Amino acid sequence: MSENRRARSVGIGRAHAKAILLGEHAVVYGAPALALPIPQLTVTASAGWSHRGADGLGDVSFTMTGSPSRPMVTQASDGLRRLITEFTATMGVDDSPHLDVIIDGAIPHGRGLGSSAACARAVVHALADLYGREVTESETFDLVQTAENVAHGRSSGVDARAVGASTPLLFQAGEVRELxxxxxxxxxxxxxxxxxxxxxxxxxxxxxxxxxxxxxxxxxxxxxxxxxxxxxxxxxxxxxxxxxxxxxxxxxxxxxxxxxxxxxxxxxxxxxxxxxxxxxxxxxxxxxxxxxxxxxxxxxxxxxxxxxxxxxxxxxxxxxxxxxxx
Missing domain, CATH: 3.30.70.890 (GHMP kinase, C-terminal domain)
Incomplete structure (x- = not known):
């Protein structure tokens, strides 16, 4: 199949929840933290082209399944808009067509399970799939952090790593290793x-x-x-x-x-x-x-x-x- 730009009509990306075993709060002061992936709780993002015009909030529309509160939806979409802007700039792709992004997730919002980071990671991989581009783990992390820093202020990076991990992780001072x-x-x-x-x-x-x-x-x-x-x-x-x-x-x-x-x-x-x-x-x-x-x-x-x-x-x-x- 061609890997040219816009090789697909819809791109799909996935991520999962996480929990912190130990290290909350102390991790931002340089202490270690242990993070646990929760593969049962997943998020799937789909991104596709739309023929409609921009909605007044930019050239992307977000739909989130379930019933998260409106402030959370607004906060999440602000971060994801920034992520998409960074993605198009980093990957050198055309950001002019209107995008429809649908996020379908089982992770409850605001519970410390990495909902926002998982949504961001899923969107990164949906965009990569849509545009036919490869993204490295390092590029994915940086893009997820872009959204996380909008949503939460300064982010330690634990969530951004753990929502894509398959094993428990040790996180300290920006370095990650499997436990x-x-x-x-x-x-x-x-x-x-x-x-x-x-x-x-x-x-x-x-x-x-x-x-x-x-x-x-x-x-x-x-x-x-x-x-x-x-x-x-x-x-x-x-x-x-x-x-x-x-x-x-x-x-x-x-x-x-x-x-x-x-x-x-x-x-x-x-x-x-x-x-x-x-x-x-x-x-x-x-x-x-x-x-x-x-x-x-x-x-x-x-x-x-x-x-x-x-x-x-x-x-x-x-x-x-x-x-x-x-």
Missing amino acids: DIGCDGLFIIADSGVVGRTRDAVELLREGFQQHVGAQERFVRRASRLTREARHALADGRPEMLGSRLTDYHDLLRAAGLSTRGVDTLVEAALTGGSLGAKITGGGLGGCVIALSRPEQAREVTQQLHEAGAVQTWVVPLKGLAKNAL
């Missing part, structure tokens, strides 16, 4: 149903650091140690230690004021159900909880989470994410 997995078990992700407030959480943490001498250094040092220990536990096949570090990290975020009563209730419910450890995941002040469970306890943990108010849950088996998994 070794020696543990069996399941991660259960529970949606509190409350939209997280990442920007508010970032500002709350910053204010706390400014008010207390040495608070930032203590927070980053503690976060770094817990994340390193969790990484080794994951590699060495010590699920109990991994679980305890998850719970310890939740306590760190809760002490900084970044949790909520509803999220704390979900963490306690997971532990009551037999989870090896649980914590908030993502920016905080709402969003999701992630819990580590042995397979035989997963049903009870999930039941306890729903009884405590989780509106939906997803299970990510560690075995399926190992680099050498069959």
